[in-house]
Every structure is written in structure tokens, then in C-alpha cells.
Amino acid sequence: MTARTERPAVPSSRRSGPSRPAWRRLRPGVSAVILAVAVQSVGNLVFHAVAGRSLRPADYGALGSVLAVMVLLAVPLSGLQTAACAAVAAHGGALTSGSLRWLVGLPTAVALAPAALLVAVVGPVAAWFRLPSATGAVVLAPSLVVAVTLSCVRGMLLGAGAPGPVAVGYVASVGVRLLSVVVVTPSVASALVGSLAGELLATGLAVRAVRRRSTAGDPVHLGGLRVARSVTALLVLFLFTSGDMFLARHHLAPELSGSYVAAATVAKTALALPAAAMAVLFPRLVASWSTPRPAAGILRAAVVVVGLATAGTAVVAVAPGLLLDLLFHDAYDGVADVLRVLALTAVLSSVVTVGVNSALARGSWAAVAVPTAGAVVEVVVITLRHADAIQVAWGSAWSALVTVVLAIGVESRATLCRNGSRDLPKPAPTLRRA
Template sequence: MAISNTNTSSTRSTIQSSTVRGAAMVAIGLGVGQVFAYLLSLAAARMLGPDNYGIFGSMLALLMVGSVLTLGIQAAGARRIVLTPTADRSHVGLGVVRSAAWAALAVTVGTIAISPAISWLLHLDGVLAVIVVALNLAPLTWSGSLLGVTQGRERNARLAAVYAIVGVGRAIGGIAVVVTTKSIVLTLLAMAVGAAIAVAISWLITKPLVSAPAMKLSHFRGDVVHATHALFALFVLTNLDVLLARHFLPPAQAGMYAAGAVVTKVAFWLPQFVATVAYPRLADHRRSQTLAKAAAAVAGIGLLSIAFVALVPGLVVALIGGAAYDELTSEVWIFAAIGAAYAIAQFLLYSQIAASKRAAIAVLWIATATLVILVWLFHSSVLQIALVVLCVACVLALIGIVELLIERSREPRVVAHA
């Protein structure tokens, strides 16, 4: 009995060490990509000024919403691979990669088709900026399949590399161009070229994990639609505030809000590595032992983010855009709190997708409608809109936590015997 307990303890320790190493690698990969995304936003905020940065910020928000299909493909692909027998996973992976190529074409063409409507909604001078955003979506959508394959196979080193390469590739050209030209359209075009090169390199990293013939993926399109629908609802909600601020506030104030939203994005994405590493475990028999611990980790990281921003708001604002954004100093912690609350909601949504649950989608759309109505009524300042968004985000996170507690209460309890 002692030997059995020792072996069990040793196995558990090995698994935990592997999980920690994987989380660290993915955190680094995501962190590199996020740092470069932040540097792009920082360079754009400084070079474009509040008025033009309001436009650029709305284009970044549009890109985030449009690229949600990337995340849907990643989530559906990873889940399909996790639930596939080991011998067939490489063939399923190739099927995921091929399916994503068609999806990339569809989302690009679709965005171009509706570019006049988007331009009108955001008060842009023309459709060119929106069309270039559509060109960014082609490589980014296909990258979802590469992320899904590496995530589903739990090859965290390759997954981290893809995250880092795509993040750096799409940002570095944009940084160089915005600094040298101060052109919104040329900056977006440089981002598209960089993303295409980065995804080509990422394919070389992922290719050893797939093999022909590609396995036919029954109902995979439905899985992608479900995951994309859920994530689309989340990302509409989490990016809508920037678009609403652009619509209701004067250009300079909209630029202020867009700069504050950079803090929201950092706090939102900072714990993403937890969900990324935990996701395969949330889809199979390891779910019960993973869910609560991972959710607590996300919440803890969020609280640390809020505390940091609250303690040094002047430094944070200086890093965002300098003296032009000093008005945000007393309010910037609110944007960190928004991001932290949304991060909890995002993790809990991924846990629902992993278990093929669908109830959360309705809650997200209700939250989105509520946000639109409240901002429509209360939009006199940056602070007022930010407080409205914070209230909606906190209520959404609380609903998710209640759902988690309900699921935990329904789990069969194991009684230990002496």
C-alpha cells in the first residue's frame, strides 16, 4: 500500500510539474505577443495623437472582433483532437488545418463586403482602412488551426512559439510604419504583411504534428460555429465599449477612452495562458480537478493587475501615451478592473465550450444589449462610460462564478476511508 501511495504521489507531482512548465512556456509565448501588441498601441498613441488614435483604436477593436473566428477554430480544433484516439490525432489535425483555409477566405471576403456599413458606423472618411483590416484577417484566421493543433496535442513549446511568432510578426511591421509614416492605412497594411509571414513560419513549426490523409471531420463545422458564436458574443461585448465611445464621445475623448482600453486589454489577456493550458483538461476526464484551480488563478492575476494599476496610475498612463493622456490618471484603475472581470468571464466561457455547453451564449448577448442601452443613456464622459462597462463586466463575472459553484456542487464526492 505504501509503495502504491508513493507511486501515485510521484505521478501526481510529475504531472503538476509538467503543467507548470507548460503554463510557463505558454505564458512567455503569449506575453511576447502581448508585449508587441502593447508596443504597437503605444507607438500609435504617441505618433497619431488622440484624434487619429481614436480611429486606429476602433480599427484594432474591429480586428479583434473579426478575428474571433480564429479563436473558434482553435477551440473547436483543440477539443476535437483531445477527444480523438491518439493514433488518429495527426490526421484530424490536417483536417482542421484544411478547413481553416476556407474559413479564412470567407471571413476576409465577408468583411470587405460590409466595409461601407462599418465605415459609416465609425464615421470614417472611406472604406480603405476597413478593407486593410479584412486583409489582416486572412492569415490570422488560418493561424487558429495551427494553434488548435498544437494546443490539442498539448505540445506547449510549439504552441508558445506560434503565439510569439504571430504576435511579433503582426506588430513589428506596424510599429516601424506608424513611427515613420504616421499613416493609419499603411500601418494596418504592414500588420497584414507581417502576419502572413509569421503564419507561414508557424506552419513549419506545426507541420510535424499533422499527416495525410486528412481525416473527415464530421460535425466539425457545427463545432466551429458554436465556439465562434460564443466567442463572438464575448468579443463583441469586450470590444464594444471602444466603438461606442468612438460613436458618442468627441474625437479627443474617444481617443482618451481608446488609450484606457489598452489597460483593459492587458488585464484581459494577462491570464490567458491559464485558460490556454487548462482547456484540453477541461474537455476530458481531468475537468473536475482543473476547473476551480484554474479559475482561482485567473481571478488572482486579475486582482494583482488592478492593485498594480491603482498603486502607480501615473506610470501606467505615461507608458500608454504620455502627457497627452494625463486626464486618465485618476480613472485608469477602472479600465484594469474591467479587463480583470472580463478575463474571469472569458475563462469560464472556455470551460463551457470545452464541455460543449451552450447556455452562456444567451447570457453574453443579454449583457451586450444591456451595455448598449446603458451607454446610450449614460455617455457624457470617459469616466461615465467606463463605470457602466465595469458594472456590466462584474455582473457577468459573478454569473459565471455562480455557474461554476453550481457545477462543483453537482460533482460526486469521494469519501476518504481511513
């Protein structure tokens, strides 16, 4: 055997990997998902406005508590979506009926155990949240199962380059949620059941889309290592981007911490659309790491994600006081400067998000190490300097800047070395046209 045949074959950038037409086909999908997430965000604000005006403060507090738990569950479950997306994208974007069983059916079956546990402890859960009835606690159990199924099936669609059904699901879900408080008499039970019904509708639409696109072929497996890495990375990334709020609550006086949380809530809304774009562009990153030049895919994703974050935070930075007045009241005018600093931090966080997803795409535990290091730096900096809200904000900004430098350094080195993933196949995947 000659040296020529012994050398590992490097995929050709011309004939393998994501082609430019495939990249162009993703653009309408990115726009559709971004528009759908924007509609969903507005719809959720309307939902809370109607519920807040219609329910008593005690009942609205109970509703908000259960909905907050649902949102908290969505953070680690987003790792399932990323893992399913990577699994499908790494195998050429092909959807098969067997893949639906292994990528969706198995995680859903596993989720039944913790859901049954939630039903068993429904009494203590209702008492802990001071719910007027056990309905709210009961809803958490099916919500967990539906969230697992929806995360996996959305990941399959995004990995196959079919973001359209995902966008439709976002809009349909928030539409049903709004009907639950607009058409019927608002109550804690109707609002929670409406939220669950919306997620069920989105799940049904996504499963139907996957089945229509499925063909015969070998099933794709999720992979325990891929799931563990994705769930851990996105959970740590969430702690990194939200840790300043917890630290502000701990170190600042109650009124100051309330003002800081108000400013942070406004600033971090600018990350919703970049996160949606990142979910659609993730298959591109997976495909890029199977080519000799992965930097091109990373840069394209960074332009879209960081560009959206910059545009959103620019609006926040221009008129922070006005936004605080519109969303809260004039008592928060004193944190306008804090909001400007946190808007800058949101842009830096979007760069870290691209780096973490790039590491996930190549199957590296750097996706966990980088945001973990950032979170540690953030805790140390804010613990040392927290005299007022602006010091906490700048501590978050400086720690984000350090993490950006670390993320860029790690991914630049990986790009130069072109490290392959241990659990992703070497042949270059392609994005199929949905």
C-alpha cells in the first residue's frame, strides 16, 4: 500500500460538505424562525398582560410560578434539541422512520418516569407554590413529557434543514395560549391548560412534518455522550448569561437588586432572536466541521447571530430610560446606565453562544469548559466588587469579555488544527433540501 492510499481522505470542499446553494436555502428558514419567535414573544407579553389584568395578584403569582418552572425545564431540554439536530445533520440531514423512533420515542419514554414522580408528589408541589388547586402541579407532569418530545422533534427538523414547520409551531403554540385567556374566562387552570395545549399542537405539527419527510433508511441514534455534552453545555451557558442576576440579588439591597433584575430582563430579551437564529444555523456548523475550512461556516453564523444581538441592543442602548418606563415605571429610571452596560454584555454573550455551539458541532467538551470558566470569572469579579448595581453590571461585562477571548482562542485553535469529533462521523454531511 502506498503512502497516498494510507493517508486519510480529506473531504473536498467542492464536492462534499455544505454547498453554497444549501446555505442560501437556509436563509428563508432563518428569517421564518426569527419572525415566528418575534410573534411568539409579543404573544407571550399579551398573554401575561391579559392574565395579569384578569386574575387576582395571588392567582397571577401562582400562574407565574408554574410557568417559571416550565421555562426552567426548557433550559436543559434545549440540549436534547441540539443533540437531535447534530445527530441528523451529521448523517446528511436524512430523516427516516427509524430515526423518529430512536431520536424521539426513546427520550419520551424515559421522560415518563420523572413525570410519574411529579404526579405522585402533586400535593407537596401545590403546597410549596401555594397553588389554589392541584391542577397547576398536575399540568407539570404532561408538560415535561411534551417538552421532551417537542425538543427532540424540532431538533430533527432543524438538522434536516427544514425550519419551516418549527416556525409554524411557534406561532400555533402562542395562538392557542392566547385563546385560553381571551376566549374563555381567565383562570390559573385555563391558562396552564392552554399553554400545555399549545405545546401539544406544536408537537403534533412537528411530528407530522417529520413523518411526511421520512424515508426508508438506517435509523440515527441520539447518543448518550452527545446528549450529556449538549445538555450540560447549554445549562452552563444559561448560568453564565443569567448568573449576574442571582449575584445581584445576593449582594445588593432588595430595592437595588430589583432594579438590576428589571434592567437585566430588558437587556437579555435581545438574545431571544439570536438564539433562534443559532438553532437554525447549527446544522451548518456541524457540516462545516466536516470540511477542510470550518471557519467559513463559523463566521457566517457569527455574522447573523452577533448581528441580530447588536441590532437589538442598539435599540436598548439608545433609549434605555424610555424602555424601562414603558415596561415597568419611572421608579427604574436610575438604572438606565446599568441597562446600557448590560446591553453591551448581551452582545458579548452572543459571541460566546456562537463559540459554544461551534464546539458542540465538532463534538468537543470545550462547549462546557468555556462557559464554566466564564461563570467562575463572573462570580469572582462580582464578589470582589459589588458596591452598587453599576459595579455588578460592569463585572458581568468584563467577565463576558474574558469569556469571548477564551471562546475565540479555543475555536481558532480548533479551526487551525481541524480537530474532528469523536462521536460524529467523518464523512462530510450535506444539507438536504426540505
